Amino acid sequence: MESASVKQIVVLYPVGGIGHVGPMTQLAKVFLDHGYDVTMVLIEPPIKSTDSGADFIERVAAPYPSITFHVLPPIPPPDLTSSTKHPFLLILELMRRYNDKLESFLRSIPRERLHSLVIDLFCTHAIDIATKVGVPVYKFFASGAGTLAVFTQLPALLSCRQTGLKELGDTPLEFLGVPPMPASHLVKSLLENPEDELCRTMMKILKRNADTHGVLVNTFESLESRALQALRDPLCVPGQILPPVYPIGPLVGKGGTDKEKHECLAWLDAQQERSVVFLCWGSKGALPKEQLMEIAVGLENSGQRFLWVVRTPAGSDEPKRYWEQRAEADLGALLPEGFLERIKGRGLVIKSWAPQVDVLGHRATGAFVTHCGWNSTLEAVAAGVPMLCWPLAAAEQKMNKVFITDDMGIGVEMEGYKAGFIRAEEIEAKVRLVLECKEGRELRKRAIELKKAAQEAMEDGGSSRAAFLQFLSDVKNLRE
Template identity: 80%
Template sequence: MDDVSVKQIAVLYPVGGVGHVGPMTQLAKVFLHHGYDVTMVLIEPPIKSTDSGAGFIERVAASNPSITFHVLPPTPAPDVASSTKHPFLLILELMRQYNDKLESFLRSIPRERLHSLVIDLFCTHAIDVATRLGVPVFKFFASGAGTLAIFTQLPALLAGRLTGLKELGDKPLQFLGVPPMPASHLATSLLESPEDELCRTSMEILERNAGTHGVLVNTFESLEQRALQALRDPLCVPGQALPPVYPIGPLVGTGTGRQEGDGGPQHECLAWLDAQPERSVAFLCWGSKGALPKEQLKETAVGLERCGQRFLWVVRTPAGRDGPGRYWEQRAEADLDALLPEGFVERTKDRGLVVTSWAPQVDVLNHPATGVFVTHCGWNSTLEAIAAGVPMLCWPLAGAEQRMNKVFITEDMGVGMEMEGYMTGLIKAEEIEGKLRLALESEEGTRLKKRALQLKKETEEAMEDGGSSEAAFLRFLSDVANVRG
């Protein structure tokens, strides 16, 4: 593929939002590394935001000039503000309405140059487009193999039930390839009655993995070996041949100390970290969107003040409600005086730093001063911590797979401890104080650090030339060639 004029084009199609476009951008870089052109197809966000999150896609495009970004012509967006439908269903309906425009765009690419279409979980309807055109279509699963194993087995579990899983509470469910999973830890949409539109639609999406030529998974072989073996096992879903699974991760950013594409000086927190002792700082951050309720912010502040440990804390304005805008928007910058106990910032200034809205997470995790990561357990954040060799204190928020990831982190990977109060809706200052001391001062904390450094080494081995993740991607390329004939 040395001749630029005959380079094949991989088309990547994520739904909007940091948690989807970010990992898909990292996947694009793998294609580029192997000599392919990449076009990422996006839609206009249905909700316009005037704050710091509004220019995310523009920043990603500016900082990745080797990737072509194509925005499909806009289609009328659903009225998310007044609709009684769940936002997830509205987003899926919107993506379905873009199928004709996606098809027109794919037809504009010479067939011999169109290598493959890679879609994310929320773009499942695009399988129909690829099938009509005869284009190899693959799913990119931005979460881990454990979650994929559960999702793959769930439709069969629900098929025999008249009621939802919510009534089971914390009863452990048995799935191939993963530890026993409390029913309460599944994604909220999957706990409803099988007749509920949200649950039924979610099941249809999960079952349609089988309609693709394979699934690229953001994980690596040694991290989730048991789950990957289950996905290759004919007994995973009896009577159904599952598509191949390619563990090609971890696909994580390298970090620049700045927001994507922004110039200017490094973030202030990195200079602050430079002045702290090695492995001494607790980094508290709940993902690109996560925000704690006001009561929890105050309880967290009390715990941080009492524990005496160094900390770097990202504080965001609490959510007014869990509205549909969460797919694209970030909230306004937090007012610390209104959210935290009076005098907290001043009293802890010698050992703590509070930043509002955003911190360069990859850079912070890779900084020698960072000793533990208090995290919501989103998969991107989990992989970034693993790649950096930082143990985790698991504090899931209400979200798709965060509680499941907590189980994988603490039980399968052995690289974290859970903050036990999260299921009650309030983690008390006493637990925050105790767990931070445990992670940063105790023998148990030392054991977690050793395990985290071992996983960091395995991450590096998976991603190097000849490593398991590169081998999986080459296997994927070979399979695409066979499909194309």
């Protein structure tokens, strides 16, 4: 650092809701550990609800007293509920309108103290503000290097096409650094016609990665070595020099932070080692009632022990769902009659939320049914738990499924998700496979190896520690 007496300030700027803020807080902890002050800049939620803007911010900030949270002065939000535009485009439009407020805030920090601005994938509009202010700007890519490699190569692929990729169906696409990727597995907005507004906007966002000074990626070298090598290869995007990529993960929560022990952890204490399958579809993931019924039958018939997080089925109000917490599920109305009584002692169903890091790290957890969000994937990797992959429609989950099963070798695909419905028979069979069979033991062995590699990456002298120190050195050189 440039001064022993005055700490430098890193400004983090995520877009939107908890799903984006959460990974940024893990990054903030790394900066704090290296002696920097951290300010996270947020905007008030544009959706008015039972949660006021102040309540949302307070809920985000409460667990992280060492991080300073700054809320930009509010501006009138677009009408997210009645506009015909895609909600994602409206959110991006809103964020761009905050550029002047962000610039004023950055200029309020003494230039000698302003270390860097770190933005997330969807805040590319802030790159221009960083350039005006004269502060180094970096992307934080909260997903994996495989996804980043695909995203980096996509604009060139789409520029050669007159039609979208949707018509290719499951045709495998070849990208440097990753297994063959079925076209259908790409992020939904990228499958549309290249002239579609949402697709064009995403392409502009992806191209602007090259306008930053580098990309911090939530992964580690030995987990995604092929993808990271591709991102360093001049052939990745011919004719374009890509910014440096710093694999600094896995950035996952530590667990054990709640003052009161959750009931599910006490229940797990009474179970045998590696005997429980944990089912959870992320902070926003929810399934329709018909699918919940089918899961219940499959779990009951499997004879295996399970811990299942059930959420209220998703509604149709996408922008509202993006910002708000969902109400607790009514288990009696969502599950088969008498189910909870019949599985008592062997299974535990909980509403809405579980301390996922603690559950995955518990000795009794033997498998994880997951939506394949990258945060959940890394938490499973860090805990050494094999996965049953059940991606939903959102984001890059189908791509992560390919990485988990084909690259990492620590997961099995729940095949019925392709048709939008997984039968009880498959749930029963796959749960038994991963907990009882030889294939499950092989998955677990590989998962334990990756757990050790993840630990080593974050230790002094480890690859992720070294990558972060290289990043700090590169920022220092830019500032001199």
